[in-house]
Amino acid sequence: MRRDIFQAIADPTRRAVISLIMVQSMTPNAIAAQFQTSRQAISKHIRVLNECGLLTMKNVGRERQYQIDVTKLREVDEWLQPFRALWEQRHAALDQVLLAMQNDNSTGTVTGSKD
Amino acid sequence: MRRDIFQAIADPTRRAVISLIMVQSMTPNAIAAQFQTSRQAISKHIRVLNECGLLTMKNVGRERQYQIDVTKLREVDEWLQPFRALWEQRHAALDQVLLAMQNDNSTGTVTGSKD
DNA sequence: TTAAATTGCAACCAAATGGTTGCGCAAAAA
């Protein structure tokens, strides 16, 4: 089975779990309490996240604290990089068009929203 | 079945296809020629990408030109935003530590790599 | 017109996915 970050974030429940424990660690039970699904289902999601190297954990008595290692998500950010360049370029081009339109109407009828 | 961008980019072949046709449009045959797998397999991936709203297409005779609409990938970028804030903060903290170390050794023995 | 090329789609298949139930183990509470 594939085990990478893209696989980890493919499932909406897992994305929610990631958001939930990105700043503070939580136990499986506490995490599961935030969702409709069962503890075991969450446990399997946690397992996937762990196998993708997204988790740090700490045993406290019989409890287990999980937290997200955010730096792993940089891999997604890095993959996105070339595309970001494209859409920023496109955005810049759109700004140019809007600017040109403003200049064309510089006698003063354009007063509405520019979004 | 789930049809969102996170699902679209979960598969490595699809990510490769996305990268391939992000700047110029290509036909299914031309795309498939870049991979080991069959034309039909690529066709199914294209279908998924299309159902996720990632594609623009144009019929040219009996051929069909596909291209990626990069702006759709901004959804991933937006989801990443809060995490980016975290790892940049962490990076800043690391810089602080390194700076403090430099100051502690300001008499001059630190000359090597700072990575 | 006939033949070849380009493509999408349906049917089928093995493997993966997301979920459930039930169990065992260790730690805390009774």
Added chain:
DNA sequence: TTTTTGCGCAACCATTTGGTTGCAATTTAA
């Protein structure tokens, strides 16, 4: 000690996924 709690794990199940083969439709070439 006995019971309860928190957790991971294996077994099972329905659905999805990624792939294949075969076929029909349309456009171009002969």
